[in-house]
Amino acid sequence: MPENYVVEKTRTFESGIRLESGRLLAPITLSYETYGSLNASKSNAILVEHAWTGDAHLAGKHNEYETKPGWWDAIVGPGCLLDTDRYFVVCSNVIGSCFGSTGPASINPKTGKRYNLSFPVITIRDMVRAQKLLVDSLGVDKLLTVMGGSMGGMQALEWATQYPDSIASAVVLATTPRPSPQAISLNAVARWAIFNDPTWRKGEYKHNPKDGLALARGIGHITFLSDESMNAKFGRRFSAKDGKFDFFGQFEVERYLNYNGYNFVDRFDANSFLYLAKSLDIYDVAWGYESMSEAFSLVKAPIQFYAFSSDWLYPAYQTEEMVMCLKTLDKEVEYHLLTSAYGHDAFLLEHETFTPMVRDFLERVKKL
Amino acid sequence: MPENYVVEKTRTFESGIRLESGRLLAPITLSYETYGSLNASKSNAILVEHAWTGDAHLAGKHNEYETKPGWWDAIVGPGCLLDTDRYFVVCSNVIGSCFGSTGPASINPKTGKRYNLSFPVITIRDMVRAQKLLVDSLGVDKLLTVMGGSMGGMQALEWATQYPDSIASAVVLATTPRPSPQAISLNAVARWAIFNDPTWRKGEYKHNPKDGLALARGIGHITFLSDESMNAKFGRRFSAKDGKFDFFGQFEVERYLNYNGYNFVDRFDANSFLYLAKSLDIYDVAWGYESMSEAFSLVKAPIQFYAFSSDWLYPAYQTEEMVMCLKTLDKEVEYHLLTSAYGHDAFLLEHETFTPMVRDFLERVKKL
Numbered sequence: 001m002p003e004n005y006v007v008e009k010t011r012t013f014e015s016g017i018r019l020e021s022g023r024l025l026a027p028i029t030l031s032y033e034t035y036g037s038l039n040a041s042k043s044n045a046i047l048v049e050h051a052w053t054g055d056a057h058l059a060g061k062h063n064e065y066e067t068k069p070g071w072w073d074a075i076v077g078p079g080c081l082l083d084t085d086r087y088f089v090v091c092s093n094v095i096g097s098c099f100g101s102t103g104p105a106s107i108n109p110k111t112g113k114r115y116n117l118s119f120p121v122i123t124i125r126d127m128v129r130a131q132k133l134l135v136d137s138l139g140v141d142k143l144l145t146v147m148g149g150s151m152g153g154m155q156a157l158e159w160a161t162q163y164p165d166s167i168a169s170a171v172v173l174a175t176t177p178r179p180s181p182q183a184i185s186l187n188a189v190a191r192w193a194i195f196n197d198p199t200w201r202k203g204e205y206k207h208n209p210k211d212g213l214a215l216a217r218g219i220g221h222i223t224f225l226s227d228e229s230m231n232a233k234f235g236r237r238f239s240a241k242d243g244k245f246d247f248f249g250q251f252e253v254e255r256y257l258n259y260n261g262y263n264f265v266d267r268f269d270a271n272s273f274l275y276l277a278k279s280l281d282i283y284d285v286a287w288g289y290e291s292m293s294e295a296f297s298l299v300k301a302p303i304q305f306y307a308f309s310s311d312w313l314y315p316a317y318q319t320e321e322m323v324m325c326l327k328t329l330d331k332e333v334e335y336h337l338l339t340s341a342y343g344h345d346a347f348l349l350e351h352e353t354f355t356p357m358v359r360d361f362l363e364r365v366k367k368l
Numbered sequence: 369m370p371e372n373y374v375v376e377k378t379r380t381f382e383s384g385i386r387l388e389s390g391r392l393l394a395p396i397t398l399s400y401e402t403y404g405s406l407n408a409s410k411s412n413a414i415l416v417e418h419a420w421t422g423d424a425h426l427a428g429k430h431n432e433y434e435t436k437p438g439w440w441d442a443i444v445g446p447g448c449l450l451d452t453d454r455y456f457v458v459c460s461n462v463i464g465s466c467f468g469s470t471g472p473a474s475i476n477p478k479t480g481k482r483y484n485l486s487f488p489v490i491t492i493r494d495m496v497r498a499q500k501l502l503v504d505s506l507g508v509d510k511l512l513t514v515m516g517g518s519m520g521g522m523q524a525l526e527w528a529t530q531y532p533d534s535i536a537s538a539v540v541l542a543t544t545p546r547p548s549p550q551a552i553s554l555n556a557v558a559r560w561a562i563f564n565d566p567t568w569r570k571g572e573y574k575h576n577p578k579d580g581l582a583l584a585r586g587i588g589h590i591t592f593l594s595d596e597s598m599n600a601k602f603g604r605r606f607s608a609k610d611g612k613f614d615f616f617g618q619f620e621v622e623r624y625l626n627y628n629g630y631n632f633v634d635r636f637d638a639n640s641f642l643y644l645a646k647s648l649d650i651y652d653v654a655w656g657y658e659s660m661s662e663a664f665s666l667v668k669a670p671i672q673f674y675a676f677s678s679d680w681l682y683p684a685y686q687t688e689e690m691v692m693c694l695k696t697l698d699k700e701v702e703y704h705l706l707t708s709a710y711g712h713d714a715f716l717l718e719h720e721t722f723t724p725m726v727r728d729f730l731e732r733v734k735k736l
């Protein structure tokens with residue numbers, strides 16, 4: 001954990017960006033946080049990319065009242081993997097999200113009203129294009145590394161292919177070159193849950209459509225865990241309050257999904273959830289190229305990949321496809337398949353397993 | 369396919385049954401179909417058990433207007449695996465369902481109104497207890513075999529443990545001794561989708577709550593398929609009608625779930641869906657015993673098990689646990705793990721793979 005309270009900052013780019021869809025999104029505001037200091041040679045900057053429902057609050061606390069530190073606090077701070085005594089760590093909230101960056105809940109300056117569904121569909125590439133403006137504005141020409149898991153890993157892949165001269169390395173965890181139809185299906189039913197909520201009103205809600213969004217999040221949680229971790233955490237235990245023969249009686253796992261689903265409603269905008277689900281589903285590292293191979297031929301930086309054995313959302317074979325492709329292209333690539341019971345969430349929960357290897361990788365990259 | 373049109377019959381048992389919950393369900397009506405004839409020694413009867421949303425219409429057609437034959441038509445008929453020239457094949461719709469058997473949409477004779485949520489929670493064991501009445505009433509003392517996949521396999525397991533003297537064998541496909549928390553979770557979010565539908569009205573609807581039920585069925589379809597079969601069937605193809613950057617644009621797999629979800633609304637009662645989902649989730653072959661081993665110590669008939677490699681709803685390791693347990697108890701058991709890309713649905717789609725082995729098994733059983 002960083003030693004002092006951290007401050008969330010924002011930066012606005014009036015001219016915005018031209019999106020992959022051809023539409024212009026302007027202005028663009030990004031919220032971000034930084035930890036540590038940029039060195040004189042500007043060679044110690046690390047960009048950390050968050051996942052679907054994450055934010056810029058990577059580590060530390062904003063004030064004494066915050067009960068929990070940032071989402072990847074365990075690896076950021078003096079002496080940690082991302083050592084804030086040595087590195088300048090940056091985390092930015094993506095466009096399309098609802099934590100200070102421009103998204104569907106932002107006011108469209110042209111109308112004075114929330115974008116809602118008039119917000120354009122955005123891609124992971126668009127998110128990175130916006131981040132590039134931020135990184136440039138911080139005076140960083142070349143990031144020492146860009147690191148992320150899940151949707152964060154997709155962003156790291158986009159840096160590697162779209163801005164090959166702007167990164168010295170990338171660390172990609174628990175991600176995929178393009179979600180499988182099974183992963184798309186699970187997002188599809190989550191979207192459907194929100195569409196079904198009559199209070200959603202095609203995005204023109206006053207209050208978050210809570211039942212639909214909670215269910216959508218509940219579906220998400222199933223994909224973040226694994227058969228193994230659910231067995232370990234809940235087994236088939238029935239909720240203590242309920243009888244087995246009560247129609248509304250719940251298993252503990254059911255109660256967990258419910259509880260976490262409804263908690264989510266207080267912190268995440270339903271339209272943002274939908275837009276980011278869409279960004280995930282349409283993600284394809286080869287978008288705009290003939291093949292993954294053509295896209296990866298652009299890569300210059302060494303990439304370190306991690307996959308987790310029980311991750312069934314973005315299974316290891318999908319990471320392995322990328323690793324093979326990069327190897328065939330003679331790119332510098334390192335791959336670790338980590339045994340874990342934690343499913344997709346392992347990248348957030350089991351940092352001890354990969355921390356030493358990422359540390360070594362960063363040391364080697366610094367010597368290049 | 370049987371050679372003549374088949375007739376759906378019903379039989380009512382006025383005194384009903386005492387349920388596992390302690391409640392009495394009476395009267396009980398079961399709808400059923402039979403194919404072929406019972407022989408003089410009454411030794412050629414085979415009971416086929418249907419899955420979650422199945423019915424008694426196992427094979428053949430009711431009339432010339434029916435576009436599709438019964439759900440397992442491929443294995444029933446003269447010369448087929450379940451050879452109607454040799455066997456007397458019976459299929460009965462389970463209690464709790466909505467195809468002619470007593471379920472939540474039935475009229476409660478005490479009130480003159482539909483049961484809806486006043487219907488008792490029922491177990492797989494209750495379904496089999498009701499079927500036992502039917503089998504007895506048909507004059508069959510001992511079934512040559514009881515066969516089923518998924519929920520049908522659970523019923524076959526209950527015959528094997530609860531009525532060990534009433535079956536000469538069992539064939540159990542794609543099932544589990546008790547669903548894992550992951551399988552429960554997927555039913556839990558399906559239930560939640562129906563609960564969220566304002567037209568469900570705690571079960572007191574005039575018309576099926578279509579959006580919630582369609583979504584619930586969409587979730588189910590994900591679990592019936594596999595990553596592999598979805599890749600083969602849909603890949604990441606986008607619907608021809610939609611643009612990738614349309615907010616409501618759909619992948620083909622998404623459109624498939626939607627289409628099948630809404631089709632389901634016309635043929636299945638939402639409350640039945642909920643009650644049967646509950647029966648599946650609370651199923652445990654060891655219910656009422658100290659252990660699976662104690663339950664299986666009751667088994668007398670040989671059992672043949674099939675699991676399918678890509679079935680992630682009831683994965684092979686769960687069948688293997690039963691096989692190991694029965695072997696340890698020196699019971700006669702045979703196990704086949706079939707390689708298949710079709711996921712849980714493989715038991716319905718790939719009958720060619722197991723037909724010869726089931727045929728051999730039945731021949732051996734007849735000689736016992």
